[in-house]
Amino acid sequence: MSxxxxxxxxxxxxxxxxxxxxxxxxxxxxxxxxxxxSFVILAESDDSARxxxxxxxxxxxxxxxxxxxxxxxxxxxxxxxxxxxxMWQALALVHEGAADxxxxxxxxGALMALSxxxxxxxxxxxxxxxxAAIPTLERSVWMLxxxxxxxxxxxxxxEFAQLGHVASRLLEGHAPRIGLLNVGTEPGKGxxxxxxxxxxxxxxxxxxxxGFVEADQVFAGAVDLVVCDGFAGNVLLKSAEGTIKLxxxxxxSSFRGSLxxxxxxxxxxxLHDSLDPARHNGAPMLGVRGTVIKSHGGTCSRxxxxxxxxxxxxxxxxxxxxxxxxxxxxx
Amino acid sequence: MSxxxxxxxxxxxxxxxxxxxxxxxxxxxxxxxxxxxSFVILAESDDSARxxxxxxxxxxxxxxxxxxxxxxxxxxxxxxxxxxxxMWQALALVHEGAADxxxxxxxxGALMALSxxxxxxxxxxxxxxxxAAIPTLERSVWMLxxxxxxxxxxxxxxEFAQLGHVASRLLEGHAPRIGLLNVGTEPGKGxxxxxxxxxxxxxxxxxxxxGFVEADQVFAGAVDLVVCDGFAGNVLLKSAEGTIKLxxxxxxSSFRGSLxxxxxxxxxxxLHDSLDPARHNGAPMLGVRGTVIKSHGGTCSRxxxxxxxxxxxxxxxxxxxxxxxxxxxxx
Numbered sequence: 001m002s003x004x005x006x007x008x009x010x011x012x013x014x015x016x017x018x019x020x021x022x023x024x025x026x027x028x029x030x031x032x033x034x035x036x037x038s039f040v041i042l043a044e045s046d047d048s049a050r051x052x053x054x055x056x057x058x059x060x061x062x063x064x065x066x067x068x069x070x071x072x073x074x075x076x077x078x079x080x081x082x083x084x085x086x087m088w089q090a091l092a093l094v095h096e097g098a099a100d101x102x103x104x105x106x107x108x109g110a111l112m113a114l115s116x117x118x119x120x121x122x123x124x125x126x127x128x129x130x131x132a133a134i135p136t137l138e139r140s141v142w143m144l145x146x147x148x149x150x151x152x153x154x155x156x157x158x159e160f161a162q163l164g165h166v167a168s169r170l171l172e173g174h175a176p177r178i179g180l181l182n183v184g185t186e187p188g189k190g191x192x193x194x195x196x197x198x199x200x201x202x203x204x205x206x207x208x209x210x211g212f213v214e215a216d217q218v219f220a221g222a223v224d225l226v227v228c229d230g231f232a233g234n235v236l237l238k239s240a241e242g243t244i245k246l247x248x249x250x251x252x253s254s255f256r257g258s259l260x261x262x263x264x265x266x267x268x269x270x271l272h273d274s275l276d277p278a279r280h281n282g283a284p285m286l287g288v289r290g291t292v293i294k295s296h297g298g299t300c301s302r303x304x305x306x307x308x309x310x311x312x313x314x315x316x317x318x319x320x321x322x323x324x325x326x327x328x329x330x331x
Numbered sequence: 332m333s334x335x336x337x338x339x340x341x342x343x344x345x346x347x348x349x350x351x352x353x354x355x356x357x358x359x360x361x362x363x364x365x366x367x368x369s370f371v372i373l374a375e376s377d378d379s380a381r382x383x384x385x386x387x388x389x390x391x392x393x394x395x396x397x398x399x400x401x402x403x404x405x406x407x408x409x410x411x412x413x414x415x416x417x418m419w420q421a422l423a424l425v426h427e428g429a430a431d432x433x434x435x436x437x438x439x440g441a442l443m444a445l446s447x448x449x450x451x452x453x454x455x456x457x458x459x460x461x462x463a464a465i466p467t468l469e470r471s472v473w474m475l476x477x478x479x480x481x482x483x484x485x486x487x488x489x490e491f492a493q494l495g496h497v498a499s500r501l502l503e504g505h506a507p508r509i510g511l512l513n514v515g516t517e518p519g520k521g522x523x524x525x526x527x528x529x530x531x532x533x534x535x536x537x538x539x540x541x542g543f544v545e546a547d548q549v550f551a552g553a554v555d556l557v558v559c560d561g562f563a564g565n566v567l568l569k570s571a572e573g574t575i576k577l578x579x580x581x582x583x584s585s586f587r588g589s590l591x592x593x594x595x596x597x598x599x600x601x602l603h604d605s606l607d608p609a610r611h612n613g614a615p616m617l618g619v620r621g622t623v624i625k626s627h628g629g630t631c632s633r634x635x636x637x638x639x640x641x642x643x644x645x646x647x648x649x650x651x652x653x654x655x656x657x658x659x660x661x662x
Contacts, residue, residue: 072515072517072519074519135577136577137577137580137581147514150514150521150522151522151523181566183478183481183561183562183565183566184403186403188403188405190481190562191481191482191562192482214565214569215565215566215567215568215569215570215572215573216569216570216572216573216576217573218570218573219570219573219574219576219577220573220576220577230514231514231521231522231563232562232563232566234514234545234546235512235514235546235563235566235567235570236546236566236567236570237546237570238545238546238547239546239547239549239550239566239567239568239570239571239574240570240571240573240574241546241547242546242547242548242549242550242551242571243550243570243571243574243575243578244574244578245547245550245551246466246467246468246550246551246606247574247575247578247602247606249468250468250602250605250606251602254598254601254602255595255598258598259594260591260594260595260598263590263591263594263595264586264591264594264595267585267586267589267591268585270585271578271581271582271585274581275577275578275581
């Protein structure tokens with residue numbers, strides 16, 4: 001697979017709870033690890049001054065912007081009032097060809113709306129979707145949509161399967177077994193829209209459709225790609241996050257103050273790291289004409305670095321053009 | 332609160348993966364723990380013979396039935412072909428007043444359909460809902476619906492909030508803070524039906540409405556009662572189950588063969604037990620005219636015993652009549 005040699009990533013410095021420090025630490029990490037990467041960081045003026053002091057590398061450019069969008073900014077508001085914001089400017093750089101990818105921790109709705117508005121969608125794609133990685137025992141599986149589309153019809157779910165199929169194959173190197181999220185595995189189960197989507201996905205012989213999956217089977221690695229609407233995807237992912245947090249809180253209080261706790265600490269730390277959402281941070285927005293990665297607003301520098309890593313990988317593999325070509329050619 | 336002195340529970344012995352042994356062990360447990368309980372176990376003829384050999388207590392009656400419903404039996408099939416089945420006979424006993432409650436591990440769809448068909452619904456209740464307990468750090472929270480209603484409108488979600496409010500108050504002794512499951516907490520977030528339900532629940536001043544909750548906040552104990560449609564409820568619960576399974580598999584492989592693992596074993600076992608779905612097994616079907624508890628098909632004897640315990644508690648507190656009176660009186 002041919003790869004693009006040098007990659008320039010535009011970073012929307014707003015929307016990440018930890019602020020510019022988290023982002024700067026992530027960029028530091030990436031500068032050390034990858035000599036072919038450069039960055040342009042779009043920040044509000046106060047933050048941009050702090051960031052400019054911090055970086056002397058010529059591989060990092062800081063651009064001061066007029067404002068940043070609120071974390072709860074919706075799609076309509078983003079289009080109406082987004083101009084000049086850090087998110088808008090970052091996407092504009094990709095549109096102009098001055099950057100190869102965008103990473104943003106801002107509002108999902110705003111990012112989706114501005115991505116469509118400024119970059120457009122690929123031919124034949126009606127609605128872009130967010131794809132996220134879910135940890136399982138052996139590896140991670142991809143799931144889409146993750147909250148960009150909360151109400152969808154069966155045709156959209158088919159489109160998600162097609163987008164996910166091509167993207168996952170480009171990222172992982174093999175065609176994914178696709179499962180459709182449902183409340184049971186028998187053919188008659190679930191809402192009309194899910195049953196209709198099953199029929200459509202099953203009919204598309206280019207897809208490797210494995211049938212319905214229930215949420216618990218996702219974590220057992222039953223399939224490689226899970227298709228669902230953004231509401232269910234969000235519930236699945238957040239439920240897992242909440243459960244992991246609960247479990248580690250219980251582990252901590254159970255081991256506190258014991259020799260066993262001291263002995264167990266490194267193991268528990270490794271385990272926590274392997275399941276940490278930060279390790280899986282970075283959701284590609286599939287279907288827009290440009291590499292756009294949504295980072296979790298609450299992520300740490302390691303998590304933000306992982307989103308940058310994913311942006312670089314997608315840009316190097318030219319995923320957007322490959323996606324369009326393969327969709328046009330009937331993948 | 333006055334309680335009914337003696338309680339007789341009808342058990343549908345079909346539908347539990349572990350078969351009559353699991354059920355018999357659960358009944359043994361309950362016979363020892365509660366002198367005021369008696370049981371009538373409805374089983375297919377082979378199973379009923381085995382069970383009859385096992386029990387000599389006059390507090391246990393075994394009834395042989397012609398057949399059992401398949402685990403994937405849907406609502407229409409259950410009504411058409413359910414007569415004479417273990418599930419049908421168990422519900423019929425409650426209808427006739429020969430039992431105070433039913434516990435079944437059979438198909439949710441069939442149990443819902445036959446409960447409505449044989450027992451009817453409470454005045455003013457359009458659709459019954461399944462309510463389940465979710466573990467959090469300090470206690471468990473209730474959630475409904477859990478899969479009995481996969482497509483609902485805003486009025487149904489309001490009804491779930493009302494049913495859950497009264498039931499949770501009767502079971503826990505205080506009015507629950509109610510959260511509506513959504514993909515964000517800001518007022519404009521989510522599908523139309525969820526936003527409309529928020530308006531209706533908020534308008535009902537008898538309810539203690541706390542706003543939207545995201546799935547991860549449920550496990551942090553942000554509210555006492557979570558309202559959602561059956562699709563989202565199923566995804567939330569199964570996602571948590573899958574995550575717990577994944578985490579304990581990782582813990583096991585991480586501690587295997589180490590001194591630390593030996594030392595940690597009792598702690599991990601206690602932790603596992605505290606989160607084990609079996610501990611939270613037993614979902615009350617709210618809104619039908621009778622105490623009906625859905626048990627997880629895959630549960631163990633401890634889990635089945637917990638469902639029996641819940642059935643006994645509901646029957647003793649006369650939850651069904653209280654529910655109807657309080658709904659009629661405007662709770």
